[in-house]
Amino acid sequence: MARSPSSSAQSAREQLAARLRELRLEAGITGHELALRCQWSPAKSSRLEHAQTVPSDSDVRAWCAACGKPDLAPDLIAENRRVDQLYMEWRRLHRHGMRLAQEKFLPLHQNASVQRAYVSNVVPGFLQTQDYARALLSTITRFQGTPDDVEEAVRSRAMRARVLREGDHRVVAILEESVLRYRIGSAQVMADQLVHLLEVMSLPSLALGVIPFTARREGRMWTLEAFYVFDDDRVMAELLSAEISITTPSDIAVYQQAFAELAQMAVYGPAARRLITDAITLLRDSSART
CATH class of the missing domain: 3.30.870.10 (Endonuclease Chain A)
Structure with missing residues (x-):
């Protein structure tokens, strides 16, 4: 059976979330510690890391800064915006x-x-x-x-x-x-x-x-x-x-x-x-x- 037509968008979101998780693990910090550094709830960190919430540009910047990799933010923001274009709600469009x-x-x-x-x-x-x-x-x-x-x-x-x-x-x-x-x-x-x-x-x-x-x-x-x-x-x-x-x-x-x-x-x-x-x-x- 054919995959859902939204599968490309979801797959791309999951890949981006996996990259965020890799950054956190490479930094050697827990999700709770990352949340403290970003000044948001641990639940938000979990949602971002499991592709349950779409990150904003500021979320990506904060995540990269918390992991000591602020220089990676521009590329990840560009990728996030590309993913955002894969699934475009009519009302937003x-x-x-x-x-x-x-x-x-x-x-x-x-x-x-x-x-x-x-x-x-x-x-x-x-x-x-x-x-x-x-x-x-x-x-x-x-x-x-x-x-x-x-x-x-x-x-x-x-x-x-x-x-x-x-x-x-x-x-x-x-x-x-x-x-x-x-x-x-x-x-x-x-x-x-x-x-x-x-x-x-x-x-x-x-x-x-x-x-x-x-x-x-x-x-x-x-x-x-x-x-x-x-x-x-x-x-x-x-x-x-x-x-x-x-x-x-x-x-x-x-x-x-x-x-x-x-x-x-x-x-x-x-x-x-x-x-x-x-x-x-x-x-x-x-x-x-x-």
């Missing part, structure tokens, strides 16, 4: 609104020669119409209770679509058929989004596959959280509470294997177009009856 987050991750899309996206819930950002993105980002903003800069965020997100038309990029997107049926925004917004998918399918840079409801799952891949693979360098996995950056090669390989198996279950070309067209027809028929 969006604390100033969503536009900055959209701009932060744009280089990942621009710099990747090949990016692979698997989604089981919503249309991936680089394939979204502005109205669809507006409806989705408005809902996320309401749910998270973060500042509303949806219009700016929509414009920033639209820049991701440039990878389909500019430069030498290759994009492979696999959608569960449910993505075509979940209504984001009004019926017209959703219909326009589906029509847009039909239009971009003809782009040479894009391979778009849809896994039908009828695909057999027995002995094959189950539905997963949305994730994006950028070349062989990074995976971004999206959870309800956080976005996780995965850089450990073994974890990246797990997602690449999962993507390959999901891609085998998808249909492409005319068969995928039929599924999208059927979703449009069902949407319009349902709208006409209400």
